[in-house]
Amino acid sequence: MRFRPMFAICGLSCLLAGGALPPVACAQEQMAVGASDHDHALLEQVERHLDAISQLKARFRQTAPDGKESTGTAWIDRTNRRMRFQYDPPSPLLLVANHDQVVFNDSQLDQTTTMPMDKTPLGLLLRPRLQLSGDVTVTGLLHDGHMLNVTLVRTDSPGDGSMTLLFHDSPLRLRGWLIQDAQQETTRVDLLDITTSGGVPPDSLFSTDLPEH
Incomplete structure (x- = not known):
């Protein structure tokens, strides 16, 4: 696993100050990321957990940068x-991701972006096997006994944005993510009512044949 030495997370509430997220004490969340055996063990658990997820369906709640919320249904293959x-x-x-593209359609504006x-950081989540090493750098790690948050960037292009994977702990399970562009x-x-069975x-469902404008 690759770490950026001594990277400190200021906390999700600090990152999204003014947004509609539950408050969390920044002092509690501050921690430095190091290459300890405990860190490695946590990241290996994350890799194994994600490897076990091939199909996922869930309800989701999305909080935009301006604090506005929307809901819907997500399918992840x-x-x-x-x-x-x-x-x-x-x-x-x-939003549809397929064929190595992410397509975002706004029917009200009659606009499609590809x-x-x-x-995009979403490409990391869609890897059939996400290895937290090599071309992926772990820049943040937070574990408080009840939740585990892991922040990732592409090693060669960290300026493209980051993804923070959010997990419940004991047992470990994915509960959502943060995307910083x-x-x-x-x-x-935030993922709700998650199911990981039911076939392909x-x-x-994943057609990217949407109108271009």
Whole structure:
């Protein structure tokens, strides 16, 4: 595992000051990341847990950088590197990741945006096997006995943004993530009612054939 030495997390509430997230004491969250045996053991648990997730369906609650919340249903197919975020009405938004692209559609604005999957932190989550080493650098680690948060960047392009994976502990299970983009704006996604069985979703669910404008 690769670490950025002595990186301190100021805490999620500090990162999203003014947003609609539960307050957390920054002093409690501050911790330095080092290459201790305990750190390595925690990250190995994370790798094993993510490796065991091939298909996932969940309800989600998304908190935007301005604090506004939206909900919807998420499908994640890590085996085939694809994802669909279908937002509940009246939201006009739809996000589909497939074919090494992330496609974001806003039907109200009649606008579709496409970007390479490997240029977004979401591409890390969709890897069939996410190894927390090599071309991925762990820049933050927080473990308080009840939750575990791991912040990742692409080693060669940290300016593209970061992803903080959020886990419940004992037993370990994914509960969401934070995405900080290249403009330092942060979006939080909380996963609810998660199921990891039920077979492979139909290909049509992940169609990126959306209108370009």
